[in-house]
Amino acid sequence: MSLFPTYNRFPLTLVSGSGTTVTDDQGKDYLDFVSGIAVCNLGHRPxxxxxxxxxxxxxxxxxxxxxxxxxxxxxxxxxxxxxxxxxxxxxxxxxxxxxxxxxxxxxxxxxxxxxxxxxxxxxxxxxxxxxxxxxxxxxxxxxxxxxxxxxxxxxxxxxxxxxxxxxxxxxxxxxxxxxxxxxxxxxxxxxxxxxxxxxxxxxxxxxxxxxxxxxxxxxxxxxxxxxxxxxxxxxxxxxxxxxxxxxxxxxxxxxxxxxxxxxxxxxxxxxxxxxxxxxxxxFNDSFLSEVEEKGQYLKEELTNSLKPLNVVKEVRGRGMMIGIELQKEAMPVIHALREEGMLAVLAGPQVIRLLPPLNVTYDEMSSAIQTLSKVLQEQFKDLQNA
Structure with missing residues (x-):
């Protein structure tokens, strides 16, 4: 490798993307809730x-x-x-x-x-x-x-x-x-x-x-x-x-x-x-109003879906910038989400950070919430639900 090892890279090579979806070199699609870490606010290749x-x-x-x-x-x-x-x-x-x-x-x-x-x-x-x-x-x-x-x-x-x-x-x-x-x-x-x-x-x-x-x-x-x-x-x-x-x-x-x-x-x-x-x-009023509405929906639905799980300490954030703090290390969840076809990133050792494109759809948000709930339950079976 000729690169300095400045990044702990995931075993994933993305080769194409459109909107909220990215595709790896094996042809697998992922729902991208990283957006290049809040960079691709209009999704990939708007x-x-x-x-x-x-x-x-x-x-x-x-x-x-x-x-x-x-x-x-x-x-x-x-x-x-x-x-x-x-x-x-x-x-x-x-x-x-x-x-x-x-x-x-x-x-x-x-x-x-x-x-x-x-x-x-x-x-x-x-x-x-x-x-x-x-x-x-x-x-x-x-x-x-x-x-x-x-x-x-x-x-x-x-x-x-x-x-x-x-x-x-x-x-x-x-x-x-x-x-x-x-x-x-x-x-x-x-x-x-x-x-x-x-x-x-x-x-x-x-x-x-x-x-x-x-x-x-x-x-x-x-x-x-x-x-x-x-x-x-x-x-x-x-x-x-x-x-x-x-x-x-x-x-x-x-x-x-x-x-x-x-x-x-x-x-x-x-x-x-x-x-x-x-x-x-x-910078369009109707676009931004929709972002605010979607952000409220995402946070509320995540809170309602994940509230029963003892491993979830708090869901917080605003708009399309959400943090889910866990009682445990979050990196295993990031890896498991990737296996399930969803990309997320950390914000500290115990916080899952979600940064979807601003034009993410309600169906895509619902899919992400379902995947998160499934992965958290599977990863922390030893913790009984509240």
């Missing part, structure tokens, strides 16, 4: 995005950001239109979007400290790894950047006790994804915003996993009365084409003047084409 990319492939693949890119400007306008934000910096990933957020916050405020939260995940570059509140992500890389401090998530009192006037920003996920699909409470999130205003700090919301319709709103913070200064986005933004973005308020524009930050590939013509086609479909 016709609108594929068509837009093919059209762009026939015209121009890449030019430098030193030239005018009208399609990139259009993508930025689409991205900020449903938000309280004004400007966009396009990059290639969520980690890069969070790097840009950290840099602009420090430069704008003239301060260095960033507050994040335990069990958070913000990326694997050195700054975003330092921002991440999980030791397993940081282990073995030596001294981290010293300007990050971690508070307990959903702890309103801990936030209110902050009194450091050297805080440049507080960076928070509305739902902790890699940390276990843990939704933030309204009281906690409001306290975070209030503390930012008290300290003269910026509010950064990491929407890399929760954004682009995943929770039934363009961005998850919109379920609450929040007014972020900066929002990071990636994953679902390009329907599988690599692209990330940092959105920010107009007051930050001069901080990222020419030469202060940049990227070679970010927002190139192919990326812009993917973003425009994706957002045209997802």
């Amino acid at each position: 016709e609108e995005v594929q068509s837009a990319l093919q059209k762009q492939l026939d015209q121009l693949w890449h030019v430098s950001n030193l030239y005018q890119l009208p399609s990139q400007e259009e993508a930025a306008e689409r991205l900020v239109e449903p938000t309280n934000l004004d400007h966009v910096f396009f990059c290639n990933s969520g980690a890069e979007a969070n790097e840009a957020a950290i840099k602009i916050a420090r430069k704008y405020t003239g301060k260095e400290k960033i507050i994040t939260f335990k069990q958070s995940f913000h990326g694997r570059t050195f700054a975003t790894m330092s921002a991440t509140g999980q030791e397993k992500i940081q282990k073995g890389f030596g001294a981290l950047l010293p300007t990050f401090e971690y508070l307990p998530y959903n702890d309103k009192e801990a936030v209110e006790q902050l009194g450091d006037d050297q805080v440049a920003a507080i960076m928070v996920e509305v739902i902790q994804g890699e940390g276990g699909v843990v939704p933030g409470t309204a009281e906690f999130l409001e306290a975070v915003e209030s503390k930012c205003r008290d300290l003269g700090a910026l509010l950064i919301i990491d929407e890399v996993q929760t954004g682009i319709g995943r929770t039934g709103k363009p961005f998850a913070y919109q379920h609450f009365n929040l007014d972020p200064d900066i929002v990071s986005s990636a994953k679902g933004l390009g329907s599988g084409f690599p692209v990330g973005a940092m959105l920010g308020k107009a007051k930050l524009a001069e901080t990222f003047s020419a030469g202060s930050h940049g990227t070679t590939f970010g927002g190139n013509p192919l990326a812009a084409a993917a973003v425009n086609a994706t957002l045209e479909k997802i």
